[in-house]
Amino acid sequence: MNLADRILRLRKAKGISQEELADKIGVSRQAVSKWESEQSVPDIEKIILLSDYFETTTDYLLKGIEPVSEPDRAYSAAVFSIIGTTINAIGLVSSVAIWLQKREPYSIGIGLVMMLLGTAVFLVGQAIDTKDKARAKRLFVLPNIWILLLIPLSCCFNLCDGLFGGFSGELAPVPMLGNSFVTYGLCWVIYAAICITVDLLVMKKETRSKGQSETMP
Numbered sequence: 062m063n064l065a066d067r068i069l070r071l072r073k074a075k076g077i078s079q080e081e082l083a084d085k086i087g088v089s090r091q092a093v094s095k096w097e098s099e100q101s102v103p104d105i106e107k108i109i110l111l112s113d114y115f116e117t118t119t120d121y122l123l124k125g126i127e128p129v130s131e132p133d134r135a136y137s138a139a140v141f142s143i144i145g146t147t148i149n150a151i152g153l154v155s156s157v158a159i160w161l162q163k164r165e166p167y168s169i170g171i172g173l174v175m176m177l178l179g180t181a182v183f184l185v186g187q188a189i190d191t192k193d194k195a196r197a198k199r200l201f202v203l204p205n206i207w208i209l210l211l212i213p214l215s216c217c218f219n220l221c222d223g224l225f226g227g228f229s230g231e232l233a234p235v236p237m238l239g240n241s242f243v244t245y246g247l248c249w250v251i252y253a254a255i256c257i258t259v260d261l262l263v264m265k266k267e268t269r270s271k272g273q274s275e276t277m278p
Contacts, residue, residue, distance in 0.1 A: 065099040067122055071115040072097075076195075086110050138197030141186025146201060148179030149208045156212060156234040166232040172212055180209070199263055206259045210252065211235065218248040 079093040095101040120126040156172025236248045
């Protein structure tokens with residue numbers, strides 16, 4: 062296995078396309094293609110950048126000398142995503158339950174504080190030395206767009222619906238049927254449309270990235 066083969070192998074193991082690798086290293090896609098097809102070799106500066114990005118050694122890239130094995134990272138970022146999602150879900154359910162029982166605006170604050178905590182847990186998993194960060198990010202975004210958007214959207218809807226409907230709109234963690242069934246239904250349609258669109262974009266980006274990685278030489 063030569064330098065070209067090792068770059069190709071590392072790129073595919075990372076699950077990225079030639080274009081994505083080129084962006085990370087600061088070269089053109091054609092340059093990466095030439096490296097992998099043995100038409101040219103990266104200079105020493107790019108070798109160092111490649112070793113940093115692929116988290117390997119320059120000796121491995123240049124000579125094929127396997128780096129000394131390091132202990133596996135103790136935690137997967139997915140664990141932080143799951144914990145963060147659970148906290149966010151509990152925050153939403155608690156906020157709605159308290160509001161239904163007490164009908165007090167402070168229920169919104171309780172939900173938002175818990176969601177901030179849950180999101181912070183996810184971000185910690187992305188910031189520290191964990192593995193599977195890309196998968197963990199997807200695992201967090203897909204369900205949490207539904208959780209995190211509901212309270213802010215509900216508050217905006219309830220206030221606007223009350224303002225234009227001629228009554229005092231309530232601050233509540235869920236949309237309230239105050240003005241008409243039309244506006245109430247429209248709020249849920251907008252909520253679902255935003256969440257579905259974000260989820261589809263995330264999945265489409267992942268599928269396109271995997272497809273480019275598999276089809277490119």
